[in-house]
Amino acid sequence: MSTLKETLFKKIQEHRPRTTKLVKECSDVKLGDVTIGQAIGGARGIKCLVTDISYLDPMEGIRFRGMTIPETFAALPKVPGSDYPYVEGFWYLLLTGDVPTMEQTLEVVEDWKQRSAVPEYVIDVLRAMPRDSHPMAMFSAAIVAMQRESVFAQNYAAGKFNKMTCWEDMYEDSNTLMARLGPIGAYIYRMKYKGDTHIAPDPELDMGGQFAHMIGQTDEYKDVARMYFILHSDHESGNVSAHTTHLVASALSDAYYSYSAGINGLAGPLHGLANEEVLRWTQNFMAKLGGEVPTEEGLKEALWATLNSGQVIPGYGHAVLRKTDPRYTSQREFCLNTPGLKDYPLFKLVAMIYDVAPGVLTEHGKAKNPWPNVDAQSGVIQWYYGVTEYEFYTVLFGIGRALGCLANITWDRALGYGIERPKSLTTAMLEEAAGIA
Ligand code: NMX
Numbered sequence: 058m059s060t061l062k063e064t065l066f067k068k069i070q071e072h073r074p075r076t077t078k079l080v081k082e083c084s085d086v087k088l089g090d091v092t093i094g095q096a097i098g099g100a101r102g103i104k105c106l107v108t109d110i111s112y113l114d115p116m117e118g119i120r121f122r123g124m125t126i127p128e129t130f131a132a133l134p135k136v137p138g139s140d141y142p143y144v145e146g147f148w149y150l151l152l153t154g155d156v157p158t159m160e161q162t163l164e165v166v167e168d169w170k171q172r173s174a175v176p177e178y179v180i181d182v183l184r185a186m187p188r189d190s191h192p193m194a195m196f197s198a199a200i201v202a203m204q205r206e207s208v209f210a211q212n213y214a215a216g217k218f219n220k221m222t223c224w225e226d227m228y229e230d231s232n233t234l235m236a237r238l239g240p241i242g243a244y245i246y247r248m249k250y251k252g253d254t255h256i257a258p259d260p261e262l263d264m265g266g267q268f269a270h271m272i273g274q275t276d277e278y279k280d281v282a283r284m285y286f287i288l289h290s291d292h293e294s295g296n297v298s299a300h301t302t303h304l305v306a307s308a309l310s311d312a313y314y315s316y317s318a319g320i321n322g323l324a325g326p327l328h329g330l331a332n333e334e335v336l337r338w339t340q341n342f343m344a345k346l347g348g349e350v351p352t353e354e355g356l357k358e359a360l361w362a363t364l365n366s367g368q369v370i371p372g373y374g375h376a377v378l379r380k381t382d383p384r385y386t387s388q389r390e391f392c393l394n395t396p397g398l399k400d401y402p403l404f405k406l407v408a409m410i411y412d413v414a415p416g417v418l419t420e421h422g423k424a425k426n427p428w429p430n431v432d433a434q435s436g437v438i439q440w441y442y443g444v445t446e447y448e449f450y451t452v453l454f455g456i457g458r459a460l461g462c463l464a465n466i467t468w469d470r471a472l473g474y475g476i477e478r479p480k481s482l483t484t485a486m487l488e489e490a491a492g493i494a
Pocket residue numbers: 101326327328329331364368369370371372373374375376377423424425426430431432
């Protein structure tokens with residue numbers, strides 16, 4: 058059996074001539090024009106990134122290596138006794154485009170186990186931070202603290218940089234990061250919220266199961282962790298966390314610098330922090346009702362009050378999607394198929410918001426997409442299982458998002474993508490171009 062690294066190398070060798078040919082022979086082919094609206098409005102829709110790891114269709118939603126979410130869950134090897142796949146097998150899929158066998162999956166499981174010990178100095182960094190630091194600030198600091206271990210940075214400093222082989226160092230660093238992010242997240246969780254008591258890893262467990270174990274969760278939650286990490290992994294390249302990671306990596310910064318930066322972007326309320334905001338919004342709303350079941354009218358009023366105060370409805374809208382996010386649907390189905398969750402009051406409220414908010418947003422008339430995104434549904438599942446510290450939810454997102462970001466920057470190195478450096482213009486230049494100067 059070929060190792061994951063050997064298989065990846067074969068794929069890279071097969072792929073490289075395609076990129077070389079496009080660059081050499083087709084560089085002048087146009088992919089679109091850029092408007093003033095796009096230059097000012099966050100580069101929305103400008104086609105200037107390349108990835109083969111996932112693709113986001115506005116109407117269909119995400120495909121990982123060509124597969125929809127249900128296809129992905131169905132295809133990958135499952136953890137024995139579980140309905141959900143190994144996160145490690147999904148990593149194999151993202152990197153190679155191949156669905157791994159159980160044997161190939163277990164190779165990654167073993168590899169990550171060997172790399173998963175969190176160094177003591179990372180614990181020291183976390184403990185030195187004020188305990189009320191946001192868990193995302195802690196998570197980002199822990200990641201960048203490990204930069205000293207980067208194989209890529211060490212080889213670069215030793216003058217061993219080679220454009221054709223440097224992906225191997227990125228691959229090394231990415232695997233080490235992937236193996237440690239779960240245990241680091243668990244450490245932050247227990248330090249901040251569980252009286253600073255910690256749980257030793259169980260050498261028998263896979264990555265998702267281990268995370269559940271190390272935060273002190275039930276067996277049932279192990280599947281929640283696996284599902285959550287896979288669903289949040291990747292959303293093509295243009296979202297803030299993936300794009301930031303790619304941008305920073307394009308300067309030949311290593312995986313630690315790059316992903317720490319990506320995490321800082323994920324921490325914004327318009328991006329990953331929206332899952333925290335959704336729970337804050339729903340909890341505040343429920344508190345105001347004093348435990349009463351809301352009426353649709355009451356809910357409408359609360360949504361309008363949020364909009365009228367100039368805030369966004371968290372968990373709704375999207376820069377690319379124009380329908381309900383299939384990651385929302387997948388988690389909603391999980392709720393509907395889990396006996397206690399189906400009738401759980403918070404799930405009922407989330408489901409009611411789904412009935413009401415799209416109409417309110419449509420009437421409001423601003424959002425191009427009135428439908429829910431991934432963040433509208435993820436928090437209720439965590440809350441149900443007792444992970445009620447919603448400040449922590451974006452760390453869960455960040456553990457999962459690493460799969461996509463790190464697979465992408467490994468391929469960035471393999472294909473020799475250039476340093477990112479778009480051109481800026483002045484406002485006067487825009488006015489001149491528009492003929493209003
Ligand atoms: N509630 C209120 N207004 C909204 C919403 C919303 N949920 N979504 C978009 N708008 C507004 C938006 O603020 C903008 O207003 P203005 O012209 O005054 O600046 C207008 O509608 C047009 O925005 P769009 O082009 O529809 O959306 P854009 O691509 O700029 O932004 C989001 C996309 C996701 C940032 C935006 O929909 C939003 O703020 N949603 C709420 C926050 C959220 O759920 N973020 C999580 C996204 C998923 N993730 O995990 O990263």
